[in-house]
Amino acid sequence: MEKYDTVDSYINSFNGDLKKKLTEIRSVIISNYPDLIESISYGIPAYKLNKKPIIYFAGFKNHIGLYATPTAHEHFSQKLEKYKQGKGSVQIPLSDQIPFELISEMIAFNIQSTKSKSD
Template sequence: MEKIRNVILKAAPNAEESISYGMPAYKLNKKPLVYFAAFKNHIGFYATPSGHSHFSEELSHYKQGKGSVQFPLDQPIPYELIEKIVLYRSEENLK
């Protein structure tokens, strides 16, 4: 989880960290950026529907919900993809 935190903060160094909905949350320009949480078998990553729909092809082999994706713990965590999503969401939030 610390690695995901570092990836988020590298991609969005001005993001504000907090806890929201009981999980690490990041805001940029006072708007939600991303959230994530650890579960028994996966990392839940929440980048709002727009953050996921823009990367639908790259996220297609992961289990998803509206604005969420599950990264299984028995597979490598896609840190580069997380960084790309955070950069995309940062651009959205700064508009």
């Protein structure tokens, strides 16, 4: 597995529709949540608040993986039930529209959870 130093280099390693969708996810995150710190963690794009994970995403051959913490996945389980899931992960098939509103809701939930824990 290739190692990436930046989210740009990670996204630029993909082509076509997958690259476009990864770029769109990134744009939604950074434009709506400017306080999140962007980095590469576990080899994929990561967004953190106060060093706490909020969301990660990754590109694969047939899907995009979203990793928004097991607590968020449990909270949004009904909205996520149409997707293949693991503990804290969800697979969005490349043939599907990206659920930007749901991603934003999950991010907001994790931000609120993180802030509540630090109070």
